[in-house]
Each structure stands twice: as C-alpha cells, then as structure tokens.
Amino acid sequence: MNMKKELPCEMVRRDIKELIIERKLTVDTLSRITKINQQWFIDFISQKKDIENISEYDIRFLTDLTSVLKMGIDFDCDSRLKSIIETLIIEYEMDTKTLSLCSGTNEDVMCRFLSNTNLVSTEEKYELAVRIMFIYFVFKFPYYEKY
Template sequence: MKRYEYNERDFDTVKKNISIALNKYNIAIESLSRMARVDLDWIKDYLDGKKEIFEENQLNENYLKLEYISTFLSGAISLISPDDRVKGIIEYLMEEYNISYNTISLYADIEKEDIEDFMKDANSISYEKKYRLATTSLFLHFLFKKPDC
C-alpha cells in the first residue's frame, strides 16, 4: 500500500477548512477544540503558524484530529444526505454497541421491518417513521457516546 504524500497545499486546506467552519458556520473555536479533543491553545498556535505539525517525521496527532473534523465542519457534512446520516448512525450502533433493529424499533415505536425497509430504501417509510427512527437513533448514539457522568 502506497503511503500518502502530504504537500504544503494539504496543510493550507486544513487551515482553510477550519476558517470556513469558524467563519461561515459559526463554530466557536472552543467548540472545535472540544469536538476534536485538541487543546485550545494548540489550535490557536497552529492557526498562527506557531506549531509544527510534524513530530519525528510523523504528522502530529492533534493535526490529524483537526484534519478529520475540519473536513466535515467546513461543509462536507452537507454532501451526505440526511437519510444516509441516519443509516450511518444505525450501522454504527449495530457494529459498535451490538444494538439490533429490534431494539431500535422498540424505542422508536415502529416495526423492525420498517427499519429494514429504510436501510434498503429510505423512501420506503413515512416521514413520521423516519422522524421517530432518526430521533431515537440519535439519542441512543448520544447516550452511548456520552462521557462518564
């Protein structure tokens, strides 16, 4: 497998993506820090050109986190349809937490077959069922991803 070669333009893209997230979408830099789990001062120093992004010939972990999150926050999220986002959350719940369609259907108060149908064709169920499925899936995801209380 060929290793990806970074160039200066790639690094400019990350700064540009962060700028778009902060300015166009009004993401607070403190929010970006929490989402990416990168120290606020590190982000500010990086944006001011005071931080090296390479450590021992490898990209800094903080930079990699910012690269990932800034791609979505700068607009890529809009490239994924709302239905596909819900499908992704359901797949994540199943893979990561072993949550079944049956469990989700019980919480959403819809039939298991409705979820199966939705996963095959998002337009196969009513908007009301989509809404129940989406809000239930999002809340379950929130509960599982929530840090220790």
C-alpha cells in the same frame, strides 16, 4: 495548468479556518469538541504551529471531524440518518433488533428504512431520527475515568 499539491497540514488549516469563518464555530467550541487546547488552534491558524504539534490521535480525530463537518452537511437527511444507524450497528456490533430495543424504535420501520428510505413515511423517519440520535448521543457519552 500548474496546480500546487496542498499538504495535509495546510488542508486541515484551511478546513478549520473555513469552519470558523463560514460555519461560525469558535475556537472555544473546537477545543471543547476535540479536547485540544484553544491556544494550539490560535497558533495553528496563524501558522505559528503545525499539525505535528499534537498527538497522532488528535490529528486523526481533527481531520475526521473537519471532513465530516465540511462534507457531511451536504448529505441529504435520509443518507445521514442511514449512515448513523449503520455506524451504530457496526461500531457496537448490534443487530437491528437490539438497536431498536435500545432506542425504542420499531424494528420493521428501521429495516425498511435501511433497505430503501422511500419505504418509510416522513413521520416514521422523524420518529426514527429522534430516537436514533438520542441513542447515538447516549452511546457516545464520554467515559469518565475512575479516580
């Protein structure tokens, strides 16, 4: 069996096309998420441009985004929430007490959830998810440059 190795640029192009066709993301939506010009997406999909036509930062962000959107959707809800909580703790160097105070969650529930998701009821998971996703949104809110 002769399998041709797919180049990174081709993989990203394939992933973007899949997100547009199967997940119904529009070029406008991708542009708003990534801050990459709509025309670049159109040219990239039609193979008029390559991935090297954008900055290294944009390449990294775009490849991470497409990977997460493709694979992350297949994670079960508990794993997804757990990874978001762990990311908040690691990225912002917070302990569970601080994160629970900022998000309005019960620290005991969060700690039980992080140690074993089966130790938390469905109702507790729901409340934890809603509060954590709100704080995640707030923490990820874009920084506005001073004029």
